[in-house]
Amino acid sequence: MTPPPVSELSDRARDIFRAVVDGYVATGAPVGSKTIASASGLNLSPASIRNVMQELEERGLLSSPHVSAGRMPTDRGLRLFVDGMMQASEPSxxxxxxxxxxxxxxxxxxxxxxxxxxxxxxxxxxxxxxxxxxKREARLRSIGFVPLGDAQALAVLVSEDGAVENRVIALSGGMTSSALVEAGNYMSATLSGLTLAEARTRIERELAEGLTAIQGAARDLVERGIAVWSEDGDRRxxxxxxxxxxxxxxxxxxxxxxxxxxxxxxxxxxxxxxxxxxxxxxxxxxxxxxxxxxxxxxxxxxxxxxxxxxxxxxxxxxxxxxxxxxxxxxxxxxxxxxxxxxxxxxxxx
The missing domain is CATH 3.30.450.40 (GAF domain)
Structure with a gap:
């Protein structure tokens, strides 16, 4: 429900409403009419303040958790305050x-x-x-692979700004330690200075045009890995x-x-x-x-x-x-x- 315009509130109602909001923000507790009467400088009796607070409650701007607890702003009341009454305080x-x-x-x-x-x-x-x-398009400095068993390896991507990202990838059958080293050396030499998106384009072009001598399991790792990394980086x-x-x-x-x-x-x-x-x-x-x-x-x-x-x-x-x-x-x-x-x-x- 949209709160009423600030212009619909009397000066007295605005002053009392602001006092309730200020007190609630400061303490997190409901604010009573006696507190406002003694601290706000409004020169109003607690009874007069209670009457106005009742009107504000009927408008949906204040609520009371129980009868004697005072009142606190509703979400609707806070919206009115933020949009129409707040006086911003710039950072020091x-x-x-x-x-x-x-x-x-x-x-x-x-x-x-x-x-x-x-x-x-x-x-x-x-x-x-x-x-x-x-996801920031970091530029690659190096890529390496660390075996984690027969079926997995840890890919270590180091970017030019020093950030390190590790990703576990699945290995196809027959992947040897030497194939991991070969794939890492090839990718580091070929892709250094490129973003992941640029690296993917470079790898796909070189593999399609036969511009690289890398073959077998290492080739498969390069091809699958760069596709997964660049897609993940774009989406996350x-x-x-x-x-x-x-x-x-x-x-x-x-x-x-x-x-x-x-x-x-x-x-x-x-x-x-x-x-x-x-x-x-x-x-x-x-x-x-x-x-x-x-x-x-x-x-x-x-x-x-x-x-x-x-x-x-x-x-x-x-x-x-x-x-x-x-x-x-x-x-x-x-x-x-x-x-x-x-x-x-x-x-x-």
């Missing part, structure tokens, strides 16, 4: 420096830099940080999640079932990747609050995500945070925006 110089930790000389392989930046975002936002990018996005432990804070102690639901959701990375894929369209930050997204409906969690672009202007990934609905949107949204800009620079290097 110290926060910006922490979020740029993955950029610069010596930052290492791209995935390592992405992980460092995501971990920094998690620490600053007190949420789980996440980033999803397309990189999803990095950092800081899940930050979701278990003091405020979560009384709601462990919700936290367990959320941690289970984060284990299903394919579903999380699907959610982030929905945030790729357009340039704006997307905010999914509670039950607005089916994936996190049971855990009562919010997701803030923003796409970022490469040098060619194409969207290359999505960065964001996952946390309780009571997260500090005014602080975290600009933080996600800045991190997206940081990662855009990283991916442009």
């Amino acid at each position: 110089a110290e926060e910006r420096a922490a979020l740029e930790v993955g950029i610069g000389p010596g930052s290492g392989p791209v995935e390592q830099a992405l992980a460092a930046t995501t971990a920094a975002l998690s620490g600053l936002s007190a949420c789980a940080g996440l980033v999803m990018v397309a 996005p990189v999803l990095i999640v950092r800081g899940q432990s930050r979701l278990i804070d003091e405020g979560a102690a009384a709601d462990l079932d919700r936290v367990r639901e959320l941690l289970d959701d984060l284990e299903g990375k394919q579903e999380v990747a699907g959610l982030l894929e929905a945030a790729r369209a357009g340039d704006a930050t997307r905010i999914f609050i509670g039950a607005e997204n089916k994936l996190f409906a049971l855990s009562g969690s919010s997701v803030i995500a923003r796409p970022f672009r490469g040098l060619d202007g194409r969207v290359v990934g999505v960065v964001g945070v996952i946390g309780p609905t009571r997260l500090n949107y005014a602080r975290v949204v600009p933080m996600v925006d800045f991190t997206a800009a940081t990662l855009a620079r990283l991916m442009g290097h």
Whole structure:
């Protein structure tokens, strides 16, 4: 259900609603009329505040877990606040420096830099940080094969940026250690400096045109291996999640079932990747609050995500945070925006 426009609320109702949201975000607990009367500076009696809170509850913007507990914003109320009332707070110089930790000389392989930046975002936002990018087309330095028995071998791919990827592959009958060495030497010599897609094209052309002397089991390994690797690399996005432990804070102690639901959701990375894929369209930050997204409906969690672009202007990934609905949107949204800009620079290097 779409929340009412902010313009439909009186000034008094807006002030009281903002006080409830601010108190709930700060403590995670329902906010009572006496608390607002003593701390908000509104110069209203608790009885007057209760009347307005009742009206806001009837509009679906506030709820009360039980009669004497005070009130807290609903998902609908948080949507109204985020879209129409939030006053963003830009990251400080110290926060910006922490979020740029993955950029610069010596930052290492791209995935390592992405992980460092995501971990920094998690620490600053007190949420789980996440980033999803397309599988990066690394350029190969070498390829080797290590036997794991008669039926399997470990393929070791080393890229020019120092990243190492290991994959177990099945072997056809009669594959000898010397054939593994021959295949590795041939591929390293032939494919060094190429991406996997370029390597596949090169291998297919050389084998089809008889440009190589490699034959038998080694030829079969080269032909099958490069096809599997390049296809897998095209289809598999990189999803990095950092800081899940930050979701278990003091405020979560009384709601462990919700936290367990959320941690289970984060284990299903394919579903999380699907959610982030929905945030790729357009340039704006997307905010999914509670039950607005089916994936996190049971855990009562919010997701803030923003796409970022490469040098060619194409969207290359999505960065964001996952946390309780009571997260500090005014602080975290600009933080996600800045991190997206940081990662855009990283991916442009």
